[in-house]
Amino acid sequence: MSEAKPALKPAGRGRNLELSEELKAYKGVWVFIEHERGHAHSVSWELLGEGRKLADQLGSPLCGVVLGGPDENLDEFAKEAHTFGADHVYIMRDTVLNGYRNEPFTKGLTDLVNKYKPEIVLLGATSQGRDLAGSVATTLLTGLTADCTELAIDPNTRALAATRPTFGGSLLCTIMTLAYRPQMATIRPRVMAMPRADAERTGTVSEDALGLIETNIVTKLLDFIADANSNKINLPYADVIVSGGKGLKNPDNFKLVFDLARVLGGEVGATRPCVQAGWVEADRQVGQTGKTVRPKLYIAAGISGAIQHRVGMEASDVIVAINTDPNAPIFDFAHYGIVGNAMQVLPALTQAFQAHIDQRIKRVA
Amino acid sequence: MSKKDFDVIVVGAGPSGNAAAYTAAKAGLKVLQIERGEYPGSKNVQGAILYADALERIIPDFRDDAPLERHIIEQRMWVLDDASFVGSHFRSEDYNKPPYNRYTIIRAQFDKWFSSKVREAGALLICETTVQELIMDGSEVVGVRCDREAGDVFADVVILADGVNSTLARKAGFHGEIKANNVALAVKEILFMPEELIQQRFNIKDEEGVVIEMVGKITDGMMGTGFLYTNKDSLTIGIGCMLSDFKKNENKTSPYTLLEQLKQHPSVAPLIQGGEMKEYCAHLIPEGGFFAVPKVYGNGWMIVGDSGGFVNAVHREGSNLAMTTGRLAAETVINAKAAGKEFNESTLKAYQKALDESFVMKDLKKYRDMPKVFHENPQFFTTYPELLNKAARTMVTVDNIDKKTKEREIFSSFKTARTFSGLVGDAFKLWRAFR
Amino acid sequence: MHIVVCIKQVPDSAQIRVHPVTNTIMRQGVPAIVNPYDLFSLEEALRLKDKFGGKVTVICMGPPQAEEALRKCVSFGADDAVLVTDRAFAGADTLATSYALAAAIRKLNSEQKVDMVFTGKQTIDGDTAQVGPGIAKRMGLQLLTYVSRIVETDLEAGTITVERRGEGGVQILKTALPCLITMLENTNEMRFASLPSMIHAAAYQVRKWNKDDAGIEDISKIGLKGSPTVVSRVFGPTPRSEKAEMVNLEASSLRDISLNLLQSIFTVHPTLEQDLVEKFSA
Secondary structure (H helix, E strand, C coil), rough: CCCCCCCCCCCCCCCCCCCHHHHHHHCCCCEEEEEECCCCCCHHHHHHHHHHHHHHCCCCCCCEEECCCCCCCCHHHHHHHHHHCEEEEEEEHHHHHHHHHHHHHHHHHHHHHHHHCCCCCEEECCCHHHHHHHHHHHCCCCCEEECCEEECCCCCCCCCCEEEHHHHHCEEEEEECCCCCCCCEEECCCCCCCCCCCCCCEEEEECCCCCHHHHHHCCEEEEEEEHHHCCCCCCCCCEEEEECCHHHHHHHHHHHHHHHHHHHHCEEEECCCHHHHCCHHHEEEEEECCCCCCCCCEEECCCCCCCHHHHCCCCCCCCEEEEEEEEEEECCCCCCCECCCHHHHHHHHHHHHHHHHHHHHHCCC | CCCCCCCEEEECCCCCHHHHHHHHHHHCEEEEECCCCCCCCCCCCCCCCCCEEHCCCCCCHHHCCCCCCCCCEEEEEECCCCCCCCCCCCEEHHHCCCCCCCEECCCCHHHHHHHHHHCCCCCCCECCCCEEEEEEEECCEEEEEEEECCCEEHHHHHHHCCCCCCCCHHHCCCCCCCCHHEEHHHHEEEECCHHHHHHHCCCCCCEEEEEEEEHHHHHCCCCCCEEECCCCCEEEEEEEEEEEHHHCCCCCHHHHHHHHHHHHHHHHHHHHHHCCEEEEEEEEEECCCCCCCCCEEEEEEEEEEHEEECEEECCCHHHHHHHHHHHHHHHHHHHHHHHHCCCCHHHHHHHHHHHHHHHHHHHHCCCCCCHHHHHHHHHCCHHCCCCCCCHHHHCCCCCCCHHHHHHHHHHHHHHHHHHHHHHHHHHHHHHHHCC | EEEEEEEEEECCHHEECCCCCCCCCEEEEEEEEECCCHHHHHHHHHHHHHCCCCCCCCCCCCCHHHHHHHHHHHCCCCCCEEECHHHHHCCCCHHHHHHHHHHHHHHHHCCCCCEEEEEEECCCEEEEEHHHHHHHHCCCCCEEEEEEEEEEEEECCCCEEEEEEECEEEEEEEEEEEEEEEEECCCCCCCCCCCHHHHHHHHCCEEEEEECCCCCCHHHHHHCCCCEEEEEEEECCCCCCCCCCCCCCCCCHHHHHHHHHHHHHHHHHHHHHHHHHHCCCC
């Protein structure tokens, strides 16, 4: 149990808000490209899209970082990263990087940071990303802001202004790491929009060695058990979501939510109280402590619109709210509102949608 | 000598329970206080006036750190008609001379503070634990049974401070069911308002406060009262009526509807305009008065606070009676222990004696007929407010009519409404009720 | 066996509201609770104690009132409770917090060897999930986050095998003790405290450590001074300018309303209609 060795000692005593000359030399916006068994996590591309904007404002390069095993398709990921805006991709290839583990990945990313000195490092707020970000930030003794909903460059200091919800989403706060580098941030999947890929775009790659051997790594990855696909709920990437809240009164009424979702080819979401009451699986929870979603259409039935739920879905293109209470906060930010009983409105909407789509299909056919 | 874990177990951490636990612990007794809510005060609701005298006798220096909102310097009594009121105000600079006599408080914060004092005094407090029944040894209460594993705990005396919905004493057979005409159902809202605005509207400065008590048409013919209190940066507005009246009411008016109507009354609405609702709650208040107070002591047990019906509805005093009865009960135990006596019925009778000698029973006794009188005479809540308001309007309006004619008009309106014998009867009833 | 569980006392964020006038957090009257995620970790630690014997110490870095939260943990079965409290810790971000807690846990380790450290997955007020990884890094502990199940603990061999939730599946990881674990939510259910435990906890003397007791060596690493992140602004979410277009239920039948609503949505978002039609024609 020893104290971790810091990579760089920050200048001065006391609360330091001045960036030292040495740290001013840090350049580049990095995005950690997360992947698992052959597939890159979309959040990596969402962050490249956002990173591109930051890099352009700073006049810095945008780089991807991908770590993995020799048999994994890291080169493909690099190419894909280029199409999403990365100028350069750093690759680390080693057998011990086959499958995520904290120790080798932390060493890999930390070494790259110390060698190439980026000013900003972004990671997806996934279980892998958060595990890694916390360890890397502590090793580098730098600032890390989690679950950001907005990133911007402060024109005066050229520093990253990371905005995130606090107190369960009731308030927002903007956080900056002024005197330390790199500035690290994690962002949840679907908070940033997926950028357009430019298939023509190319970039550079480079490779570095990890310098760790398996026998020196204490934690062993024995196995990976994939989730059964049949029951896979993919809420964050659904285009249509019909969500239910406690206003539905009892779990049986969720059937009406499922019916409407089926007709629309969408997913079913729920508020935290419903999940806590055991009405639906935890994977369906939308909100501050659940999933962030940005579907084209979000229908909220019997949901009051408390801030903890709102922050998880307010980026939806169209929000339709159904609630018996005309003063429900959800009507403040929904696009369409129906003051009525969801138990009556949902079946009516289901019928109407079904009829409309059937008609349209007939016309097309 | 049966087994014992504590000297005293206090059931409930509201004002009466805290007063009892504090007093007993301060005197060195081993006290366990059991509260069923998540934290002390979570199950409590009060209009929120603190009567300093009662608390001073328990914690003399409470003003040092207790969370107090405003000290009251003005009391307004309003009798409301549909769109008017006749009122009397009392405001005095004397009330601005410390130590202050009454304060508005926010219950959640106050109970938290009081409870911290109780623990500082050495009592042990456990929350989220419900006492399910009293453990009896023959006719003697020897402990309580709680809803947790290994939930039996024993003491010399159990003080029941478990509020208006108390079931423990009833389950043990100490008294009967609460009758619907012995309780009122009251609802209140706390409305947010900037300090400066409150001060402007109510003609107060700094930490001065105003209390408005209201009767009249606002209770839809039912027996009840409304109130409006000024806190530091919020207002408390509420209304309550006898539960039995709500049940009988033809319009099936709910307490919430009454509150909404009160808020919209033309004399009230301008005062609360711009206020943002922060909290809404409802509670039962004992209103039975003297005749509804059950037996409050026995072999190894005593009852304090709302669960003993210790509320003076006429003067809207409840928390001071709660704290006083809590203190008196604890003092009874302390004295008995010092004298080496057994904690049986004849020893604890001293509690009843102390109650009778205090303002608690004296006031309840004085107003013992009030509940019945008002309950059986709804004209006090409908006809008289109307008549009073009309009379005031007649006299105050300046027109061509001479004053003598106006007077006659007023008298005849009263006579028409109530008949002469009715008027005499009403006056007599009021006199009897108040004497 | 000695397990240390780090907890935090937080305002119950489900009950927090924003002051309608000043736009700040209204903390008064909001009950403070043990961070709910910490309870899953505590329960797991208590289960290990039930199985292997030993001791569970709960530790918290916080203001004096956090003592209540520690007491609650004692009522559930923790054997010892330490409150690390000092003005100097105020304003700490996650880096400074992990520094302070790591120092304090090292102190506990010098009293009795620590085999495992548990923290909650994240807090409901900070939501960062960074302190657990931070402590692990500083203390050189093997880090296991998002653990959904402890498969096997071998105290003799000093190893532990766990299931860890990743994207799309579960990793089986085996590592050496001492380690730091953060438990996933809903992996267990906290036991009910018995009455004797409640009374014991009410009377328990929580140990209080200031920065010296906690073994802090470098005060520039704690509190505000030791925090690289700076909060530059706190604000309420801006209300949207246009409110919802309200559909009047009384005006016509539910069926008509549904059709009209559909028309509105599809007029504004023609691609949505197109996508749905394509999807169902296929």
